[in-house]
Structure formats: structure tokens, C-alpha cells
Amino acid sequence: MVGLGPKMAGREAAAGRAVGAGGRLGTTAGRPGIADPNEGIIELAGDCQFDPLAWSLSAWDWGIGGLEGHRGPRAWQRDIFTVIRDHLGDPSTRFQPLQIAVASGHGIGKSAFMGMLSNWAMSCWNEAMLVTTANTDTQMRTKTAPEIGKWFRSSISAHWFDVQATSIRARDKAASDKWRQDFVPWSVNNTEAFAGLHNQGKIIVLEFDEASKIHDKVWEVAEGALTDENTVIIWIVFGNPTRNSGRFRECFRRFRHRWVTRQIDSRTVEGTNKAKIAQWQEDHGEDSDFFKIRVRGQFPSQSAMQFISADDVDQARARHLRREQYAFAPVILGVDPAWTGDDTLEIMLRQGLYSKSLASLSRNDNDVEVAGLIARLEEEHQADAVFVDAGYGTGIVSAGEVMGRSWRLIWFSAKPLDAGFLNKRAEMWGMQKRWIKAGGALDPRDEALYQDLVGPETVARLDGKIQLESKEDMKARGLPSPNRGDALALTFAEPVVKRERGRGVGSGAEVEVEYSPLG
Numbered sequence: 001m002v003g004l005g006p007k008m009a010g011r012e013a014a015a016g017r018a019v020g021a022g023g024r025l026g027t028t029a030g031r032p033g034i035a036d037p038n039e040g041i042i043e044l045a046g047d048c049q050f051d052p053l054a055w056s057l058s059a060w061d062w063g064i065g066g067l068e069g070h071r072g073p074r075a076w077q078r079d080i081f082t083v084i085r086d087h088l089g090d091p092s093t094r095f096q097p098l099q100i101a102v103a104s105g106h107g108i109g110k111s112a113f114m115g116m117l118s119n120w121a122m123s124c125w126n127e128a129m130l131v132t133t134a135n136t137d138t139q140m141r142t143k144t145a146p147e148i149g150k151w152f153r154s155s156i157s158a159h160w161f162d163v164q165a166t167s168i169r170a171r172d173k174a175a176s177d178k179w180r181q182d183f184v185p186w187s188v189n190n191t192e193a194f195a196g197l198h199n200q201g202k203i204i205v206l207e208f209d210e211a212s213k214i215h216d217k218v219w220e221v222a223e224g225a226l227t228d229e230n231t232v233i234i235w236i237v238f239g240n241p242t243r244n245s246g247r248f249r250e251c252f253r254r255f256r257h258r259w260v261t262r263q264i265d266s267r268t269v270e271g272t273n274k275a276k277i278a279q280w281q282e283d284h285g286e287d288s289d290f291f292k293i294r295v296r297g298q299f300p301s302q303s304a305m306q307f308i309s310a311d312d313v314d315q316a317r318a319r320h321l322r323r324e325q326y327a328f329a330p331v332i333l334g335v336d337p338a339w340t341g342d343d344t345l346e347i348m349l350r351q352g353l354y355s356k357s358l359a360s361l362s363r364n365d366n367d368v369e370v371a372g373l374i375a376r377l378e379e380e381h382q383a384d385a386v387f388v389d390a391g392y393g394t395g396i397v398s399a400g401e402v403m404g405r406s407w408r409l410i411w412f413s414a415k416p417l418d419a420g421f422l423n424k425r426a427e428m429w430g431m432q433k434r435w436i437k438a439g440g441a442l443d444p445r446d447e448a449l450y451q452d453l454v455g456p457e458t459v460a461r462l463d464g465k466i467q468l469e470s471k472e473d474m475k476a477r478g479l480p481s482p483n484r485g486d487a488l489a490l491t492f493a494e495p496v497v498k499r500e501r502g503r504g505v506g507s508g509a510e511v512e513v514e515y516s517p518l519g
Contacts, residue, residue, distance in 0.1 A: 041156055045124045050088040052120040053081035059119065059156045066154065074270050076102075076262065077113045083260055084117075084234060097226040097233040101211075101251035101259045103241040105266030105295040107273065110238040111144060114207050115151025117236070118181055121205045122168065123157040125232070129199040130168075130181035133218070135210035135239075137185040141165065144209045145183040181205075186218045188476075197225035204228070208237035212248040216479065219247040241292075241299040244310045245455045245479065249299060254447055263297040305457035307468060308433050313453050319353075319441040326352025330384035330498040334490030335374060335407075336483045337392035338364050345370065346484040349381055350491035353440050357449065357484060371399035378405070387493040389486065410493045412486075422467040424493070429456070429468055429485075431492035452485030 048055035056073050063071060073081065080100060087098045104110065114132065121128045132148065134140040149163045162169050162176070170179035178199075197204060204225055208214055226233055239248050241263075251259045266272045277295055284290045289300035301311045329352035338345045338361075345364035349356045358377050364370050374396070378386055388397050390409040400407045416427035432453075436442075442449060455474060459467040471481040 041123075045157070048120065049124045050094075051081075051085045052117060053078055053085055055120040055124060056081060056116045059116075059123070060151075060154060070271075073113070073116065074109055076108065076264050076269060077116070080113065080236075080262070081117075088232065094232065095230050097235060099251075099259045100234070100236040100262075101248070102236070102238045102262045102264060103248075103252065103299070104238070104262075104264035104297040105272075105277075105293075106240065107266055107271075108264055108269045109271070111147035111209070112151065114144070114209065114236075114238070115148040117234075118148050118168070118205065118207070119152050119155045119157065121203055121234075122152075122161060122170070122179070122181060123155070125203040127175060127179045127199070128181075128203045128205070129178070129197065130205040130207070131184055131197055132181065132207040132209065133184050133186045133214065134208070135213035139210055140183055140185055148181075148183075186214055188215045188217045197222070198228050199231060200228045201230050203232040204234070206233075206235045208235075208239070208248075211237040211239040212241060212243045212246060213239075214248070215477070216247045240294065241297060244299055244301075244306055245451065246477075252299070265297055266295045305460075306454065307429060307456050307458050308436065308453050310454045312433075312436050313442065313450055316436045316440050316442040317444040317450065319439065321354050321441040323351055323354045323356070326354050328352075328498070330496040331381055332491040332496055333358070333374070333378060333381070333383045333386045334487040334493070335386065335388040335393065335396070336487040336490060337370070337389060337396060338362075338483065343481045343483050346487040347374065347377060348484065348487040348491060349377075349383075350488065353435070353438075355440065355442060355488060355491075357443065357446055360448070360484070367395035367399045370396050371403060371405070374407070375400065375403055375405055384499045385494070385496040387490040389490060408494065410490055420464075420466060422461070422465040425486070425489070426466050426468050428489040428492045430466060432485075432489045435492070446484075449484045449488065451480070452482035453488075455479045455482055456485070 044055070044058055048058070053073070056077075060067060063069070072078070080102070083100065084098065087093050087096075102110065118130055118132070121130060132140075132144060134144045145165060149168065152158060152161055152163050152168055160171060162171050166183050168181040169176040172179070197206065206222060206225060222235070226235070237248060237251065241249070241252075243249060247255075252261050252263070267274065267277055280291055280295060286296075292298040292300055299310070301309055331349065331351045334348045334350070336346045345359070345361040346357070347359040349358050358381070359373060361370070361373075374386060374388075377383070386400075386405070386407040387410050388407050390397075390411045393409060397407050397409050410424065410428075412423060412425035414424040416422070416424050418427050418430070421427040421430055432440075436453075442453075456468050459469055461467055474481065
């Protein structure tokens with residue numbers, strides 16, 4: 001395809017499908033001299049290769065049958081089609097991956113859009129390769145795939161394709177293995193369908209439906225499909241913004257400079273049930289998380305099970321405090337050793353409302369070297385106490401004892417002082433949450449700490465005690481172990497008073513009777 005003009009390439013693509021479907025260009029079977037109807041479709045496909053909006057307006061019988069009352073794609077659908085058209089129409093951007101993220105309320109017609117987009121790519125491009133996935137296998141089998149298939153069956157090019165439950169392929173048997181759309185349920189343990197998505201010199205379309213619940217590992221592997229040269233690559237993701245963490249959320253935050261984003265309010269979309277939406281607004285309020293997610297296409301202030309809200313962390317990142325403002329407060333270091341080989345050892349400092357990351361190490365298997373680093377930071381920052389997670393920190397603290405240090409081992413599973421928490425870890429995170437709400441300041445450039453703080457969710461318990469999900473459960477959701485967040489939480493492990501400098505570094509923490517985590 002590369003090197004052909006858009007019309008020539010598109011017509012060659014369409015011609016291949018027409019022949020594979022049994023048509024003979026220039027004739028109609030049994031009726032020599034009468035033009036084949038495929039010729040008009042081939043001409044249209046060639047003209048629309050870089051213009052999915054033009055294809056969508058021409059490939060379906062708008063206003064007739066199932067499309068009665070509809071004069072074409074909805075306004076937001078036209079907008080996204082125009083984004084794609086402009087991207088492909090510019091030779092300087094054509095072969096750069098186009099990534100589009102759409103967060104929306106209910107009922108906007110995202111499955112219909114995927115059906116039209118898929119049909120355009122398969123009809124107007126030679127040997128198109130498409131992969132579509134959804135949040136669950138049930139969603140894929142019962143909603144996403146059938147809806148896309150419906151748009152193929154009603155398209156002007158319907159006779160070119162074989163529509164099945166798990167795939168859509170060109171009827172040309174010689175090309176069906178490389179001219180196809182596959183509906184693939186994702187699995188964190190089986191990502192080959194995404195890792196092997198390459199189509200050098202042609203077109204790749206990757207579609208995620210209900211993207212907020214697709215594992216971050218699948219997102220990471222899918223990015224490997226973005227590396228083919230001279231290839232049209234479109235990655236489009238849809239979802240209700242149900243979660244305030246994960247890769248779908250980060251399309252609109254950390255990675256927003258890489259994505260074309262749209263947040264679509266269901267009230268602005270043609271054909272949605274405005275009366276029902278008005279009831280939701282009356283019952284829940286426009287600023288409620290329910291209404292934000294289900295109607296406004298906005299991410300919630302706090303996900304249902306999220307322990308620390310993104311709004312609170314955003315406010316903490318906006319505070320610009322200087323450490324000198326809290327010279328009266330004790331200096332506390334929290335150390336969270338790496339949990340597995342993929343994790344990092346983190347050292348955080350907190351003094352009053354001020355906090356700072358001091359170190360992050362990817363390799364920390366030498367306890368003596370790590371102890372030496374902690375001792376140096378303890379002296380450099382005149383720390384009054386050092387708390388180390390006992391899970392993987394016993395060797396580090398033992399090495400520190402040899403150096404004359406009196407660091408405190410903290411067992412996350414230990415009994416908390418506050419009976420409202422299940423264990424010590426939940427209690428420390430609870431105090432950390434209070435500190436953030438009360439005015440604690442976070443480095444706005446520290447993206448890792450941000451993700452760690454908003455990531456953990458709570459576990460529902462019959463006894464009402466607050467329990468944080470385990471690091472294993474976070475990894476199962478595709479989130480990294482929140483080591484930096486744990487390191488900051490460790491600075492709330494025990495009450496600490498400021499030491500008199502004359503007593504020497506490393507003498508341990510003193511207990512303060514009336515303790516405030518704010519210093």
C-alpha cells in the first residue's frame with residue numbers, strides 16, 4: 001500500500017475483496033457488458049481511505065429501516081472521525097500512532113462508532129488488521145462483538161466479509177488470515193494477541209471497550225503494536241470513567257499529551273434518554289460521583305473503594321511549602337524495602353507538613369550498602385527517627401545496629417493502636433490520609449508517589465474495620481506495589497519528638513505523650 005496514492009490504494013484494496021467475494025470487475029455474473037455493482041463500492045472505498053466520516057455517511061442507508069430517524073453519525077462520532085481524517089490527511093502525521101481516549105456517560109453509541117470505524121478500516125484498506133477487546137469476556141461476546149457485527153452486516157460492503165462471533169474476515173480465502181478483525185478477551189497471563197499485533201506498511205486498529213477495567217499489563221503490551229514504520233496505527237479506547245487510577249485514567253492525566261481525549265456528557269448526545277438523566281440529576285445531584293461517571297463522563301472524586309481520593313492528593317500537590325517552615329517538627333525517615341524484583345526500595349522524609357522522596361533504588365539486595373545509605377541520609381537530614389518495614393527490612397536494621405544505629409522495625413501486620421483499623425499498615429495509611437487532608441504537601445513532580453497514594457483500595461469487612469488491599473491484590477489489578485506510598489506512611493508509625501542534637505545521631509525515637517502527625 002505504501003507508495004500508492006490514496007485512491008489507487010483504496011481501489012486496489014476494495015477490488016481484492018470484491019474478487020474474493022465472487023464478483024468479477026467490469027461484468028456481472030451471467031450478464032456480460034453490465035457494470036458490476038462492486039465498481040461503485042470500489043470507487044467509494046478508494047475515495048474514503050483517509051476519510052472515515054465520508055465512508056460512514058455513504059456506507060449505510062441512513063433514515064431507512066433500523067436507521068430510521070438517523071441522518072448520519074452523531075455529532076461526537078463525526079468529531080472523532082474528523083480527528084482521524086485530519087491525522088491521515090496530513091503526510092507528516094499519517095504514520096505516527098494516533099491514540100484517542102473517550103470517557104463518557106451511558107448511551108452515547110460507542111459500540112456503533114466502533115462498528116463504523118471497523119467497517120471503514122476493513123473496507124478501505126488492504127489487508128487491514130484489527131483487534132478489539134473489552135473489560136470482560138461476557139461484555140465482548142454479548143455486546144461489543146455483536147454490535148460491531150451488526151454494522152458490518154448492514155454496510156454497503158457486507159458481502160465482502162465473513163462475520164463470525166470471534167472474528168470478521170475477508171471472504172477471499174487467500175487473504176482471510178491477514179485481512180481480519182479479531183475479538184480477543186484479554187488475559188494478563190496471555191497477552192500474545194496484543195504482543196504480536198504488527199502489520200508493516202498497512203493499517204492497524206486497536207479498540208478497547210470499557211477500558212477502565214482492562215489490566216494495565218494489557219495496555220503495556222499493546223503499546224508494542226505502535227512501533228511499525230510506515231504504518232497507519234489507530235488506538236482508540238472507550239469507557240465510563242469508573243476508576244480514579246489505572247491506565248485509562250492516566251490517558252486524561254499523566255499521558256494526556258500522548259492522547260487525543262474527549263469527555264462526553266450524555267446530555268449533549270442525540271438519542272439519549274434525557275428524562276431518565278434528569279431523574280438521576282434530581283436523585284443524586286450533578287456533582288455526585290454517580291452523575292459524574294454515568295452522565296458527565298468525568299472521573300469520580302473518589303472511586304467506590306479508593307482509600308485516598310485523587311482530589312485530596314491533587315490539592316496536596318498544589319501546596320508549595322518549604323521545609324524551613326517546620327524546623328520545630330521532628331524529621332522522620334520511612335524506609336520500604338523492595339517487595340519483589342520488580343519493585344524499588346523507597347526512602348521518604350517527612351517533617352511536619354513537608355515531605356520529600358530521598359532515594360529510590362531498583363537493586364537493594366545488599367543490606368550493608370542500603371544500611372550505609374540510610375545512615376548517610378539520617379545524618380545529612382538530622383533525622384529524629386527512622387522506621388523500616390520489617391517485611392524485608394530485618395537485615396537492613398541488623399546492619400544498622402552494627403553501625404550503632406537504633407532504627408525501628410515496623411510490622412505491617414501488627415496490632416494497631418486504633419481498633420478501627422485491621423492492622424498497623426491500615427492505621428499508618430489512615431494517619432497519612434488525615435495528614436494529606438489537614439494540609440500535607442507533596443511534590444507535584446513526583447508522579448510515582450501520586451500513583452501510589454491514589455492506587456490502594458479498601459477491602460469490605462463485616463466488622464467494619466478498615467483494611468487496605470494487599471500488594472498482591474494491587475498487582476493483580478495491574479498496579480505496582482505502592483512502595484513509595486508505604487514509605488511515606490511509615491513516617492506515621494510511632495509518635496516522635498524532636499531530639500536535642502547533642503545526644504547524637506542514631507539514638508532512636510522518643511515517645512511524645514500528646515502526639516500530632518502534623519508536627
